[in-house]
Amino acid sequence: MEKTLAGQTVNVTEEGYLTDKSQWNKEIAVEIAKEVGIEELTSRHWEVIEFLQKDYEETGKIPTIRRVKKVGEISTKDLYELFPEGPLMKASKIAGLSKPASCV
Amino acid sequence: MSGEEKIKKVSIIFSKGSLEAIYPGLIMANGARMQGIEVNLFFTFFGMEAITKKKMDKVKVATVGNPAMGIPTLIGGLPGMSAFATNKMKKQMDELDIPPIPEFIEMINDAGGTIYACLATVEMFKLSREDFCDELEDIITVGDFYDLSAGGQIIFT
Numbered sequence A: 001m002e003k004t005l006a007g008q009t010v011n012v013t014e015e016g017y018l019t020d021k022s023q024w025n026k027e028i029a030v031e032i033a034k035e036v037g038i039e040e041l042t043s044r045h046w047e048v049i050e051f052l053q054k055d056y057e058e059t060g061k062i063p064t065i066r067r068v069k070k071v072g073e074i075s076t077k078d079l080y081e082l083f084p085e086g087p088l089m090k091a092s093k094i095a096g097l098s099k100p101a102s103c104v
Numbered sequence B: 001m002s003g004e005e006k007i008k009k010v011s012i013i014f015s016k017g018s019l020e021a022i023y024p025g026l027i028m029a030n031g032a033r034m035q036g037i038e039v040n041l042f043f044t045f046f047g048m049e050a051i052t053k054k055k056m057d058k059v060k061v062a063t064v065g066n067p068a069m070g071i072p073t074l075i076g077g078l079p080g081m082s083a084f085a086t087n088k089m090k091k092q093m094d095e096l097d098i099p100p101i102p103e104f105i106e107m108i109n110d111a112g113g114t115i116y117a118c119l120a121t122v123e124m125f126k127l128s129r130e131d132f133c134d135e136l137e138d139i140i141t142v143g144d145f146y147d148l149s150a151g152g153q154i155i156f157t
Helices: A026-035 A043-059 A065-070 A076-082 A087-094 B019-034 B045-051 B081-095 B101-110 B119-124 B142-149
Strands: A002-005 A008-011 B009-014 B038-043 B114-118 B136-140 B153-156
Touching: A002 A026, A026 A087, A043 A065, A043 A076, A043 A087, A065 A076, A065 A087, A065 B101, A076 A087, A076 B101, A087 B019, B009 B019, B009 B045, B009 B142, B019 B038, B019 B045, B019 B081, B019 B101, B038 B045, B038 B142, B045 B101, B045 B114, B045 B119, B101 B114, B114 B119, B114 B142, B119 B136, B136 B142
Parallel strands: B009 B038, B009 B153, B038 B114, B114 B136
Antiparallel strands: A002 A008
């Protein structure tokens, strides 16, 4: 389905994940963040978002929370603090990636 | 998702001390936190192996009395069989980024999951606070456990 975010029309799934990564930009990220309850994206949030995007590009998969810690060097505590109540799903959504499909 | 009200809290009871009994509970617990669900972990009887310092990295798969393993009981009982099956399973788990038990406990705790041990078992096994990993929140009675589970779902493994 289509949706307007930051003045642009983007394609999203029913749950609001972008289906076309090329439509993503930082303004859109800020709007998605607000939708999931994060009022302001700090530099620490961006660190997570950029790691997810980079790792996805390299591996073709959204990293697990364990990988975010080991490879991305972002502690699990920080991750949950930055993106409360479903960190990986929220961060992936803001990063313009698909819904994480792993159990861990 | 469905129109049903979301689960807000789960409490998971661990009562068995084999790898194939503990891992599913830990995966359920971690998955709950990933979903924004509050989670309590309650370890009782042999489930406490998973949070006992000396034992938590030595938990093994049961190769005897476990028909799903596909190993005849007599062969499963040979020396080294359980260790062999455990290593194999651990390797496969690691490939999926499912950590070893001590790291998994730390991860769930960092994620905000709260870990409790059962008082009756602690007394029965003559254990004390020092025998448990640092992540242990408290040693509590069954009554306390039901109190803190109030309003949520309880899963028994």
